[in-house]
Amino acid sequence: MTATRPTDATAEFRAARDFLLAHREDYRAAYDGFRWPRPAEFNWAYDWFDRIAEGNDRTALWIVEEDGGETRLTFDALRRRSHQVANWLREQGVRAGDRIVVMLGNQTELWETALAAMRLRAVVIPATPLLGPADLADRIERGRARHVIVRAEDTGKFDAVPGDYTRIAVGAPPGTADAPPSPPSPAAPRTREGTGWLAYEDATRAADSCAPDGPTRADEPLLLYFTSGTTARPKLVEHTHVSYPIGHLTTMYWIGLRPGDVHLNISSPGWAKHAWSNLFAPWNAEATVFVFNYTRFDAARLMAEMDRCGVTSFCAPPTVWRMLIQADLGALRTPPREVVAAGEPLNPEVIETVRRAWGVDIRDGFGQTETSVQIANPPGQTLKTGSMGRPSPGFTVLLLDPVTGEPADEGEIALDLRDTGRLPVGLMTGYAGDPERTAEAMAGGYYRTGDIGARDADGYVTYVGRQDDVFKSSDYKVSPFELESALLEHEAVAEAAVVPAPDPLRLAVPKAYVVLAEGWEPGPETAKALFAHSRATLAPYKRVRRLEFAALPKTVSGKIRRIVLREHTAQGGGTEYREEDHR
Template identity: 65%
Template sequence: MGSAENVRNNEQPPFGPGSDLGSGSGIASDAGQARARLDRAASVANFRAAREVLWQHATDYDTAYRTFEWPELGEFNWALDHFDPMARGNDRPALWVVEADGSERVHTFDRLARRSDQVANHLRALGLGRGDRVLVMLGNVGELWEVMLGAIKLGVVLIPATLLLSTEDLADRLDRGEVRAVIAAAEVADRFADLPGAPLRIAVRAADDSNTVPGDSNTAPDDSTAVPAGWHDYAQVDAAAEEFTPDGPTLADDPLLLYFTSGTTSKPKLVEHTHASYPVGHLSTMYWIGLRPGDVHLNISSPGWAKHAWSNLFAPWNAEATVLVFNYGRFDAQQLLEVIARCKVTTMCAPPTVWRMLIQADLGAHRTDLRELVGAGEPLNPEVIEQVRTAWGLTIRDGFGQTETTCQIGNSPGQPVKLGSMGRPLPGYHVALLDPDGKPADEGELSLDLARRPLGLMRGYRGDAERTADAMRDGHYHTGDVAARDADGWITYVGRADDVFKASDYRISPFELESVLIEHPAVAEAAVVPSPDPLRLAVPKAYVVLVEGRTPGPELARDILAFTREKLSAYKRIRRLEFADLPKTISGKIRRVELRNHEADRTENRNPNEYWDSDFPDLRQG
């Protein structure tokens, strides 16, 4: 595809977690023996050499794509072999947490190296060891990063969890995740009260901010927060030794992370990543963002989700940059802009929702040190990109990836950006668009070539060989997303394969229609699904959530329909519109399957607050 097809067909290096996943087994074969021949020093040297290629060609996409190869790894533990050598004696800020009340804590690289050694020693003293499953349910607090690093050093398998999980969600995770230990904020401990499993439980109490001074990272826990009965106090980490000795080598393809993906049509899947696939695989994410040593990187993301690990852990620390966290409760655009300016943020990643809220503030009133801006989750509409470019002289660059992968496709630094496009395959990713027959096409399911398997691809779906085999069938990893490629090789997102539908025999991308809908000033969110129609079989129907202060009614419905007609071809026109709340997963993904089923089961009666274009004869004549 475009420049990707011109790349020489590099031989797959010995390391590729689960390199036989194309057959659906999800288990590495004899590749492990080849990997074990590489000791830690050789693995680290290969990692650094691969990183250097990306830095050397940071703004030269063609050369970076042509020359980059994933590093061959054998024994490798990212926290011990990359982070610690970079962090020891390094007093630069590694983690900078700014609270909404203005208080802040700065954790240096050296402190995090020593503190994570204490965490690893303490967890080992409590009986945890290599391969044990640990569910981590913490907010944006320093202890989260200490635990992540300490757990990686020890070799346990981490299961990140959002604070939004209910008791029912947690019961599923403890059961299917075979969780041995939980490390959670004390204030959510009650959700585990009646749940079996996870015999070891550790509570992290909120910090006592009464004597906090800017830059102080050594605040004690708030004694007014009690440690729940039967739980260990995380503060006991303070007494552990500051030097950790591993019990043996970590292999790069040892399991490291289990992510419960938020399923929109079924129970969450367990995505398994290794000590290579996420830590080292995020070299592609580092390249996409444009991270350099000394950067101050701000990522707007919540703990528990893969994107938090992407941009708040692995990508910035691969680049030896500072992770800046703005730990707010309620989003305030003005306050965020003040943090960006005061903390001299150089690189920033935020979802489209945040960018849309930011442009409501006066961007030009803030003098910033920003150099790179990226967005992920969905393409940004041109209006947002233009307003940011006018105010800051910078272009927000899109990217695409999944929980199952690192960043696969992106607009990389220094390259032309085509509005609406996700960009081109990133170094190390060989992308194919496959039609329903599995043949290459200019529009089709976005898939990854397993003959040149990217290091950043998951090992598989843990405990689900059938799903793994289906995702890895016919020599490709199938993302389930549909995309289109233009003549220059730029790729544009179309939608989830399950969401694309036909109306009057035309293929409709809900994503494209939704992107137009949210450009209307009254629309906060939208979801488009097929609605049965006796003439066309199906027509596009939009479910719309309004911004605060707007009231649903026929006048507004007509205005929104008229607005979209000006921007969409006739065959793509939205024929029906309903003002309603959108069903969502716990991670905020819209459950379109519920909306589709609702439409499929509909009677002849209209739903409340539902309007059709036939209600407005003047509109249909226009």
Template identity: 60%
Template sequence: MSPADSSEQSTADVTREFRAARDFLVAHREDYETAYRDFNWPRFERFNWARDWFDALAVEQPEVAALTIVEEDGEVNSRTYAEMAEQSRKVAGWLTEAGLKPGDRVLIVLGNTVPLWEIMLGCIRAGAVMIPATTLLTDADLADRITRGSVRAVVASSTEAGRYAGIADHCIRVAVGASVEGWLRYDDAATYDGPVPEVDTAADDSLLLYFTSGTTSQPKLVEHTQVSYPVGHLSTMYWIGLQPGDVHLNVSSPGWAKHSWSNVFAPWNAGATVFLYNYTRFDAEKMLRVLQTYGVTTFCAPPTVWRMLIQADLSAVKVQIRECISAGEPLNPEVIEQVRTAWDITIRDGYGQTETTAQIGNPPGQPLKLGSMGRPLPGYSIALIDPATDEIGDDGEISIELAPAPVPLMRGYRDARELTDEVMRGGYYHTGDVASRDEDGYITYVGRSDDVFKASDYRISPFELESVLIEHPAVAEAAVVPSPDPVRLAVPKAYVVLAAGHQPSRELAGEILQFCREHLAPYKRIRRIEFAELPKTIPGKIRRVELRADEASKVESGSGGEHTYDEADFKEG
């Protein structure tokens, strides 16, 4: 395959070129060697995914479900491709009439509800730049995103509208749900009958901005274009093994990049159904019943969910699942084996970042090596670079070749040129993750080169948590590290040095943990605390590597420091 000259491509030409790339990967879904050798990214000068691809699917398969959401009480909401396309046109026109212009930034803070997908498609049509955000954000987080994101419009649940008072007064405000004074009512978009904008977006126009945790004082702002995610997630589609007509369930929360990966672009690139199950608290038995009842064919879940699922009797459930996927960190071999025994399906791992799409993975039909993330996916050329010598070998930092840069790679970190230059140095994009490659080309993740860690599949920046801790008057200094946990993989633990005049005690530990509960989003909650001195380098930098090793040793041996406390020691406030 080779990309066509896009200098004068019509919508039909663009659709045809995109389809050719999609169909090539679908046709070679179990022929990795051919797919990797012969695939080339389609490259366009102008591209609008809603117009150039989704609308084509809406014409070809109007009655196929594009989205199905099952609620905990059994209520089912579903939209066909034709219905989704039509409503998104109305949304685009309605928002434009309200004052939204191409290039304006829209903060979208919604759960898994039908309007989320309608609004995202509408924003793409209108040429707006989306900033998806989790509903778990604190008020301070929201204010930061509105300010640093230069937000022009906010879309949120009407029940959350009060949180935006004083921080979004200058924005177009859209409330999903009941009417809110001063806000547009989203339901009114359904009756819009005015002109529909069809913005002819350039391929390199901005489409998405994602705030992602880092080790600096503020989350990084990852910028993606009209093609980097919509076209780039062809690699994700290939890794998952999605085919037209699939029913794909991905366990992920809106606002995180993985939600766009596997709940928007990858399945709709394939012409599949995006399937969601909304629950208040995860219940393995209920999830298994949903998988069986609604004929889910492809299933992606983080390791935490897989570890919970195997606690149930998998063999008692007759599923139609063809592909099982996991991402986030390597799964335990026993989990993979239990699923294989019960369903005769092997869970396949993969790797990617907010800054990219799926880069490395085990696609369908390929030999797997337990613990390995797989091999580079079609369209990606991966090098492992020694951080100390810059030599390319079989061990080192996972890096993407930039000659040329693959379509899915982010444009860069918005308003952070130095940071962008740093990760794009030397002709490679440097992921910050370290891995090893074996003689067969399989890549195994080793660890993060900085201190960001995952807890319950959310990325946690120690700096953000430490910044809150030191706001407490009794805390002089703090360091946060992952504490191993059998279900969540890890939970945040804080090593705390007390300010003068304060002594370690159970009461003070409870007070500090409560303080953190009040000032941090739930997924960032500090769950363990220890009063101790911090190991430091000669220049005074905290050696978190020592603290991580210390904590891992304590958990393994079942011992604790003299002044160690767990949130379980305290009643919920």
């Protein structure tokens, strides 16, 4: 990295941020002119957040609850509160390099803890509250965690999780009054009576100014993410104090965020997209992070809150978009200026439905837990239906032929790492504790994503599928995503996943697992209609030949686990309909 004096880090970061804001609708100028800030020392909490937050009374975090209650915290209030939490955590023994499992919902303590951990140079292992004891034991062991911070209602999950780690509970345990714990004895830290869990609420008594205990090197670890594990045991992705905080400048650019925006991102805490769009990207832009907490998705209520609170930018995964288009989108009187989708590719039918209702285009983007956004459709650019867009500023993206390993117009999406002077800042350092897997992912001077894409003459990349998901039928290559998109054009289909089914003649044929929209019943008549739709919209070699109505297995982050469907198919499946029987 180029050496930069720590006092210059904020100015360098701001200059890069302002360059992207100035060229937010001029992709060519942004891509050609952007240069990553490369400070030798950088702490986003001190060097950026505190600089924009001190004395700033604009809303930084706005949380609306399902029961109508809401919390609004200013930038300055969060700054002071995170200093208090940092001081208190230091008193509890948290030190630089310590690893902390943070398992909280969308609550103010989540953001306070994230900023506080940065200040202490501790390493956060985000975890969704949906995890059970077995997953948590894996995170404690493989993550080498020394501390956990969890909701009080989840503390019981740790009864079966061995380890000598500090236990910190947020909130009162279920069935108890929400009151402060009893005062501790002089020799013992304050704990919830009889539980052994420290009370997070005591942080309010700490000083609201926390001095750093030393400089933060840019390459120090900050985050350890367990991937969602769609095909294998979750990997442990390591990010630094620059790879996400600075790397998400380009995520800010893709979303189109501006200072003063109110940004709603629907994502569960514990997953990388939450840090992408509920922490770094919006606060890099000096925008408000807006959250609507719901237990069951309600499209009408969500749109009512978006209207009431003036949401200007909106990001949601494809699952949410697919549920939204089944509602009356016209109920949203003032649609957001910017709408984007991430997590999995978005089907063209969804994009067109939202365009007709809201007059805005959903702009797709592609990234991974391992990176910030690599390929995207930023504001103001020509959109091509089905395309993820073009490489993000700061990223050199190539498609590698699966046979030759050479750059091609279709192949594995990869980042060029051969020019060390232009290494993308928004890339992980590797898979923690797994040098072999890291070496495999970065072999030959490329970071290989495992995803297949196709590039057209204008440089736009269209997603084909996961390398493990694409299959051959009668020697033709079949992309499950393309077939799923076609099925979703039919009004009966709410969700679909396509996998190969064994066939004695063609080796494999496409089989679709379908979740039906409201008002449709599984059975031979619906199957016949879907087979007819497949014949009308797809080339003969791509047609869906088998069909089963079933719920789709998903990871806790909402991604479809096609490996489970492939195994189910190989074992004979359930009630299956065949095209040849329903013409």
